[in-house]
Amino acid sequence: MIKTVATTPYTDQKMGTAGLRRKSKVVVQPNYVENFMQSIFNVIGNLKGKTFVVGGDGRYYNDIAIQKIIKMAAANGVSRLIIGQNGYMSTPAGSNIILKNKADGGFILSASHNPGGENGDFGIKYSNETGGQIPSAVSDKIYAQTQIVSEYKICDVPDVDLSKIGHQELCGMQIDVIDPVTDYVEMMRGIFDFDAISKLFAAGFTMRFDAMNAVTGPYAKKIFEEILGAPAGSVVNYRPLPDFGGLHPDPNMVYAKDLVNFMFSDQATDFGAANDGDGDRNMILGPKFFVTPSDSLAILTDNFSLIPAYKKGIYGVAKSAATSTAVERVAKEHGIGYYEVPTGWKYFVNLMDSKRITFCGEESFGTGSSHIREKDGIWAVLFWLNIIAAAGKSVEQITREHWQKYGRSYYMRFDFEGVDTAVADKMMADLEAKLPTLSGKTFDNYKVSAAGAFIYNDPVDHSSTKNGLIVRFADGSRIVYRLSGTGSSGATIRVYLERYSQTDLRSDPLKMLTEIFRIAMQISEIPERTGKHQADVIT
Ligand code: VG1
Ligand code: CO
Numbered sequence: 001m002i003k004t005v006a007t008t009p010y011t012d013q014k015m016g017t018a019g020l021r022r023k024s025k026v027v028v029q030p031n032y033v034e035n036f037m038q039s040i041f042n043v044i045g046n047l048k049g050k051t052f053v054v055g056g057d058g059r060y061y062n063d064i065a066i067q068k069i070i071k072m073a074a075a076n077g078v079s080r081l082i083i084g085q086n087g088y089m090s091t092p093a094g095s096n097i098i099l100k101n102k103a104d105g106g107f108i109l110s111a112s113h114n115p116g117g118e119n120g121d122f123g124i125k126y127s128n129e130t131g132g133q134i135p136s137a138v139s140d141k142i143y144a145q146t147q148i149v150s151e152y153k154i155c156d157v158p159d160v161d162l163s164k165i166g167h168q169e170l171c172g173m174q175i176d177v178i179d180p181v182t183d184y185v186e187m188m189r190g191i192f193d194f195d196a197i198s199k200l201f202a203a204g205f206t207m208r209f210d211a212m213n214a215v216t217g218p219y220a221k222k223i224f225e226e227i228l229g230a231p232a233g234s235v236v237n238y239r240p241l242p243d244f245g246g247l248h249p250d251p252n253m254v255y256a257k258d259l260v261n262f263m264f265s266d267q268a269t270d271f272g273a274a275n276d277g278d279g280d281r282n283m284i285l286g287p288k289f290f291v292t293p294s295d296s297l298a299i300l301t302d303n304f305s306l307i308p309a310y311k312k313g314i315y316g317v318a319k320s321a322a323t324s325t326a327v328e329r330v331a332k333e334h335g336i337g338y339y340e341v342p343t344g345w346k347y348f349v350n351l352m353d354s355k356r357i358t359f360c361g362e363e364s365f366g367t368g369s370s371h372i373r374e375k376d377g378i379w380a381v382l383f384w385l386n387i388i389a390a391a392g393k394s395v396e397q398i399t400r401e402h403w404q405k406y407g408r409s410y411y412m413r414f415d416f417e418g419v420d421t422a423v424a425d426k427m428m429a430d431l432e433a434k435l436p437t438l439s440g441k442t443f444d445n446y447k448v449s450a451a452g453a454f455i456y457n458d459p460v461d462h463s464s465t466k467n468g469l470i471v472r473f474a475d476g477s478r479i480v481y482r483l484s485g486t487g488s489s490g491a492t493i494r495v496y497l498e499r500y501s502q503t504d505l506r507s508d509p510l511k512m513l514t515e516i517f518r519i520a521m522q523i524s525e526i527p528e529r530t531g532k533h534q535a536d537v538i539t
Contacts, residue, residue: 001155001156001157001171002074002075002153002154002155002156002171003075003153003154003155003156004151004152004153005031005034005151005152005153005154006150006151007031007034007035007038007149007150007151007152008031008150009035009146009147009148009149009150010029010032010035010146011147012026013035013036013039013142013143013146014139014143014146015126015139015142015143016485016486016487017343017344017484017485017486018112018123018125018133018344018345018346018485018486019108019110019123019124019125019126019133020036020123020124021111021112021114021121021122021123021486021487021488022121022122022123022488023119023120023121023122023488023489024060024061024116024117024118024119024120024121024122025118025119026488027061027065027122028061028064031152033065033068033069033124034068034072034152034154035146035149035152036124036146037068037069037072037124037152038072038076038149038151038152038153039142039143039145039146039149040126040142040145041072041073041076041078041153042145042149043138043141043142043145044104044105046077047073047076047077047078047079048077048079049079050078050079050080050104050105051078051079051080051081051082051101051102051103051104052073052078052080052081052082052103052104052105052106052107053081053082053083053089053094053097053098053101053103053105053106053107054066054069054070054073054081054082054083054084054087054089054106054107054109055083055084055087055088055089055090055093055094055106055107055108055109055180056084056087056088056089056108056109056110056215056278057088057090057091057108057109057110057112057116057214057215057240057277057278057279058086058087058088058214058215058240058241058242059109059110059111059116059117059120059122059214059242059243059244059277060116060117060118060120060122060242060243061109061122062087062109062242063087065109065122065124066083066087066109066162067159067160068154069107069109070083070160070170070175071154071155071156071157071160071170071171072152072153072154072155073173074155074170074171074172074173075153075154075155075171076153078173079173079174080173080174080175080176081173081174081175081176082097082101082103082176082178083162083175083176083177083178084177084178084179084180085162085163085164085165085177085178085179085180086162086163087109087162088180088215088218088240089108089180089215090108090180090184090215090216090219090278090279090280090377090378091108091110091112091125091278091279091280091374091375092184092279092280092368092372092374092375092376092377092378092379093180093181093183093184093219093279094106094108094127094180094374095127095131095132095372095373095374096131096183096184096187096371096372097178097180097183098127098129098131099131099372099373100183102129103129104128104129105126105127105128105129106126106127107124107125107126107127108124108125108127108278109122109123109124109125110123110124110125110215110277110278111123111277111486111488112125112276112277112278112280112281112486113248113249113250113251113255113276113277113281113486114248114250114277114486114487114488115243115244115247115248115249116242116243116244116249116277117242117243117244117246118243120243121488125278126139126142127373127374130349130353130373131349131372131373131374132345132346132348132349132352132373132374133344133345133346133349133374134346135346135349135461135463136346136463136465137463155170155171157170157171160175162177164177165177165178165179180218181218181219181222184219184378185219185222185223185227187371187372188223188378188379188382189227190309191307191308191309191310191371191379191382192307192308192309192382192383192385192386193307193308193386193389193390194227194228196386196389196390197228197382197385197386197389198227198228198229199389200385200388200389201228201229201230201231202229205270205271205388206230206231206234206269206270206271207224207230207234207269207270207271207272207273207385208234208235208236208259208262208263208269208271208272208273209224209230209234209235209236209272209273209274209275209381210236210237210251210256210258210259210272210273210274210275211235211236211237211238211240211274211275212237212244212247212249212251212256212274212275212276212277213237213239213240213241213244213245213247213249214237214240214244214247214249214275214276214277214278214279215240215277215278215279216275216279216377216378217235217237217238217239217240218238218240219279219378220235220238220275220378221235221238223378223382224381228385234269236259244277249275249276249277250276250277250281250365251273251274251275251276251281251282251283251365251377252283252365252539253283253290253539254537254538254539256274256283259272259274259283259285260285260290263285263286263287263288263289264288268287268288269287270286270287270394270395271285271286271384271385271388271395272284272285272286273285273380273381273384275377275378275381276365276377279376279377279378280345280366280368280374280375280376280377281364281365281366281375281377282296282365282366282367282377282378282380282381283365284296284380284381284384284395285395286394286395286396286399287394287396289395289396289399291395291399292324292363292411293323293361293362293363293364293365293366293367294319294323294324294326294327294361294363294409294411295324295326295399295402295408295409295411296361296367296380296384297317297319297323297326297327297359297360297361297367298326298327298329298330298402298406299387299398299399299402300359300361300367300380300383300384300387301314301317301327301330301331301334301359302330302333302334302402302405302406303387303391303398304358304359306386306387306390306391307383307386307387309371310358310369314336314357314358314359315336315337315355315356315357315358315370316331316336316337316338316339316351316356316357316358316359317330317331317336317337317338317339317357317358317359317360317361318338318339318340318341318348318351318356318357318359318360318361319339319340319341319360319361319362320340320341320342320343320344320347320361320362320363320364321340321341321342321343321454321456321467321468321470321480322343322362322363322413322468322480322482322494322496323361323362323363324363324409324411324498325409325476325478325498325500326406326408326409326411327361329406329407330406333406337356337357339351339356339357340454340456341456342454342456342465342466342467342468343362343364343467343468343482343485344485345360345362345366345368345373345374345375347456347458347465348360348368348373349373350458350459350460350461351459351460352370352373353373353460354459354460356459357370358370360375361375362375363411363413363496364413367379367380367383368380400505403505404505407500407501407502407503407505408500408501408502408504408505409498409499409500410498410499410500410501410507410509410512410513411496411497411498411499411509412496412497412509412510412513412538412539413494413495413496413497413538413539414494414495414496414497414517414520414535414537414538415484415492415493415494415495415535415536415537415538415539416492416493416494416495416526416530416532416535416536417487417490417492417536417537418489418490418492418536419490419491419492419493419530419532420490420491420530421490421491423491423529423530424483424491424493424530425483425491426529427493427524427525427526427529427530428469428481428483428493430525431469431481431523431524432452432453432469434523435451435452435453435469435471436451436452438451438471438523439451443519443522443523444515444518444519445515446473446474446475446477446515446516446519447473447474447475448471448472448473448474449472449473449474450470450471450472451469451470451471451472452469452470453466453468453469453470454466454467454468454469454470454480467482468480468481468482469481469482471520471523475499475500476499476500477497477498477499477500477516478496478497478498479495479496479497479498479516479519479520479523480494480495480496480498481493481494481495481496481520481524482494482496493526493530495517495520495524495526495535497513497516497517497520498516499512499513499516510538521533
């Protein structure tokens with residue numbers, strides 16, 4: 001039943017910040033998924049005795065790709081697959097299943113926060129036995145393999161039924177279809193004070209969780225409504241749909257606009273949250289109040305002692321370089337380890353495995369801890385609920401008191417999308433060459449204290465990674481420039497702006513950052529080079 005099929009390489013199968021991500025129209029081409037998967041299997045080598053976890057966020061083409069992966073895994077000699085029922089599994093749940101079962105890795109079929117559907121994006125995230133996504137050295141090997149792959153192996157059998165939980169066999173490979181929610185719920189129960197949160201809801205506390213028609217709906221319904229007792233209807237858009245019902249499942253002020261409008265109306269619940277397509281990102285809101293992800297990381301870290309699983313102490317905390325410096329002040333205050341890494345969760349994995357950090361986060365609505373090796377949307381929501389229950393304070397109170405104690409990092413990200421790749425690359429190269437000459441210069445009232453590329457030297461595997469350019473000012477303000485590594489067409493230039501104040505805690509972030517935005521444009525020449533004077537998306 002095992003067939004070997006001849007194929008020819010695709011030239012564009014290079015993984016980005018988090019796996020391979022392409023337009024659905026590209027991925028449906030003949031042998032596209034097959035080539036990529038065979039390249040991974042070839043790089044792993046001997047698959048006998050190996051177990052992998054498979055699932056996805058339910059987007060368009062998940063059902064077809066998952067069948068290809070199952071039949072190819074069997075043909076390539078994999079011993080066992082653990083698959084989410086109906087092919088569903090969130091990214092954080094997948095990481096947990098890998099670790100819990102000591103599996104050798106896993107595949108989450110998702111383009112995360114990118115829109116889905118026939119005209120949207122599709123993606124594959126590949127994790128290894130750490131439960132986290134593979135390091136760049138391995139993805140480089142896989143990319144090299146995709147350039148020469150000439151045949152793939154597949155088991156020529158009818159599609160596998162993934163609707164029923166249970167055990168089956170295919171071409172000598174074991175398949176276990178599992179409920180992807182159960183283990184995840186148990187893990188959350190072991191971390192947070194479910195009793196305290198239940199009491200909060202019993203006392204009349206209200207919330208709205210927007211699953212954005214993506215994978216977290218079933219997890220959220222179960223945890224927030226069924227177990228913790230949030231009022232029925234608290235979880236909205238909870239049915240995973242192949243095109244996310246036309247939503248762009250990116251939980252931020254721009255794309256989660258139904259939730260944002262609701263939370264800024266007079267009908268707002270006490271608490272609001274959303275997750276992204278594959279459930280690893282989170283947005284936190286209070287009535288007429290938004291918490292930036294950078295502040296959220298700082299606040300969660302500062303309050304670790306309120307959470308049962310962390311109250312004995314935490315190792316340290318890490319953030320991506322682009323994320324605001326808010327958490328750095330918290331780390332200093334608590335005397336815990338502090339690390340700054342490139343953008344992408346995979347850079348946190350070594351720090352967690354070596355017990356250097358417990359918490360980590362990114363400005364892009366990602367927060368998490370060493371309970372798994374991916375960021376975790378529902379974990380962050382539960383963390384906030386647990387703090388609210390334990391402290392008896394609102395989202396806004398908690399955040400304002402945090403600023404009182406530590407000062408406030410005004411922070412925003414400006415994305416310039418659909419830029420010609422050559423123009424974007426040249427802009428970054430020219431900027432990198434120019435930055436060292438800026439040191440000591442003053443723009444308006446901002447004096448440059450240092451400027452250059454961000455280079456990360458991993459303390460565990462000693463790899464070195466360059467990611468983005470940073471301009472630091474004498475007053476602590478910063479500009480970070482990066483090119484996105486998750487898009488599926490053209491280039492996106494991300495400009496991250498930060499300004500710190502200890503005294504001015506109630507201003508409008510956009511106003512506070514106006515001058516720095518102007519300086520960021522002047523230094524980089526983005527308007528002149530791209531023709532764009534405004535960002536396409538501001539978060
Ligand atoms: C973006 C974010 C980054 C995040 C990555 C994956 O990458 O900026 O912080 O880790 O997406 O998130 P980039 O290269 O486009 O800036 V997810 O939710 O797609 O796994
Ligand atoms: Co995601």
